[in-house]
Amino acid sequence: MATFPRNEIMSLTASKPRHDLGESYGPDLRLADLLTPELADLELGYGTAAGGLQLRTAIADRHGVRPEDVVITVGGMHGIFLLAYLLADQGGQVVTTAPEFPMTRNAFETVGASVRVVPLSFDDGYRVTAGAVRAQLTPETRLVSLATPQNPSGVAVPRETLSEIADAMSEVCPEAYLMVDETYRTASYGDDPVAGTALGLGPKVVSVASLSKCHGAAGLRIGWVISTDAGLVERLTTAKFSTVVSASPVAEALAVRVFEQEPRILAERRTWLEQNLLITQDWVQANGDVVEWVRPSAGALCVVRLRPQVDLAEFRRTAGELGVRLADGDWFGDEPRVFRLGFGFLPQEELKAALDALREAVHAAH
Template sequence: MPTFPRNPIMSLTAEQPRHELGESYGPDLRLADLLTPELGDLELGYGTAAGDVKLRTAIADRHGVRPEDVVVTVGGMHGIFLLAYLLEGEVVTTAPQFPMTRNAFDTVGAPVRAVPLTFDEGYRVTPEAVRAQLTPQTRLVSLATPQNPSGVAVPLETLREILDAMSEVCPDAYLMVDETYRTAAYGDDPIVDTALRLGPKVVSVASLSKCHGAAGLRIGWVISTDADLIEQLTTAKFSTVVTASPVTEALAVRVFEQEDKILGERRVWLEQNLRITEDWVNANSALVEWVRPSAGALCVVRLATDVDLERFRRTAAELGVRLADGDWFGDDPRVFRLGFGFLPLEDLKAALDALREAFRAAR
């Protein structure tokens, strides 16, 4: 009987600990930030299968495509699951990886060929490593940029070379690029262009959950310039959830109307918290090391070999510190995802101080 694999990452939806360093997004928006008197007149009927046209237009405008190239989904994971279901067949992806993405492939029974990424190599994806996993049976290549858990980006030139390899080995396959963290840049860093501009075999998936602080809206999207694929996705969406909520779609339009302000404030927040985290890692280099992320509210850290792993886990729990375990993502047990974008500055400093105490106690 098909089932959904259970992963301990579900614990992040449980009660929040005193020092939350496990989350992968920035501060939450509040409903009051989005409400307008006009929303009170919204009729609570069904929406449309593809999604509200105003919302699809807002998404399309930011990606240089047409509204009809966009399907609104119930969060980004809904879109990934629909793609995995529709493009049944072999999947080439990475390890480590966001566990819910891997679960989608496993749930639909897709054979998976993994490209190994490592801390020591900075989680760098190479065209050669991806090509080595491609076969004529490959139907989907799944990559995230920036990645979850590392926050490391895959350069557009690397994606272009991967597409060239796919055109030779598996020309009918699609390259799905999870761009969930693409717009979560630091300070004055430029926002990288969407991978969609690389060609019609690229499918982009993202949501409002991470960069915009609106995870509670459960609004994501899939974008493709392949009309047949969009038609299949629209039918698949209707067959699973009928439509997204017109209420949250209307609120999502409000998010996009305020996007410059929202992202501008978060750029400052993320840059500030990244700098605090970097200084903390440098000050505690005998205990921990990291891979500096390209964008997003997350990074990975690795414990020194003389830190007792199990004692660290116990002490961190006693101190109310939560990290995301590396083995949730298929990474080394000494690696952890550290979310630095969730807490305000002083709370982040306090959480990192408590984390240092747990490291020292376990050394």
């Protein structure tokens, strides 16, 4: 019987801890930031299967595509699940990485895909190489799934590498699609440039993202899939209608307001993320005898590893007693001594307090 694998990452939606370093996004927007008088006249009927034209246009304009290339989904995971279902169900071959966001892995397992894994490691800086991906491709490959920047590491896949992967796929498995999860793409630090979308690499490249991470609007549950393949867009639209009919017109209208304010929202968050990244970097350097990290390329998260002399069980026990919540590496298929640290969620003073408590936990187990 088909089922959805359970993962302890669900605990992030449960009670709030004293020091929350487990989240993977920045501060939340508030409804008051988006409300306008005309929203009071919004009719609470069904939306459209593809999504409202105004919202699809806003997304298309930011990706250099047409509105008809965009399908609005109920969060980014809805889009990933639909792609898995349409392209890789009942033994369809998927090439993906480990570690990766567990819900993505769960989607492939749930639809019965045959998964081939490209292993990434802390010691190699979570770098994806075209050669490693190519080694997993076969003529039966139907979907290659990558994220840039990655969750949990925040490490980006260079565009040249993505291009080499797309070229390899055109040779080995020309019917396969390259799904690129670009959820954290616009969450750059300070004045760092924002990486371009991978969509320009060819018609078999599909982009998935949402408003949840970079924009602080996870509660709207608005995501999207973008493809210049009209046949795939039609299949996605039908699949969306068959699962949820439409997204909420209220959420879509509020999402349009997010995009209207996007330059201000992202500018504020890039400053916030840069400052919190530097706080985290200083903390890692000050505690280098007990921890090490891989510096992220973008996003509100990074990966930290306990050094061998730290007792893992004692660390977890003490961290729990101090109210420190982290995202365990084994949630993502990583080694047990690794954990995802979300530095973008808390205000600076609260982040410093949380890191102080984390230092106490690590040194207590040293």
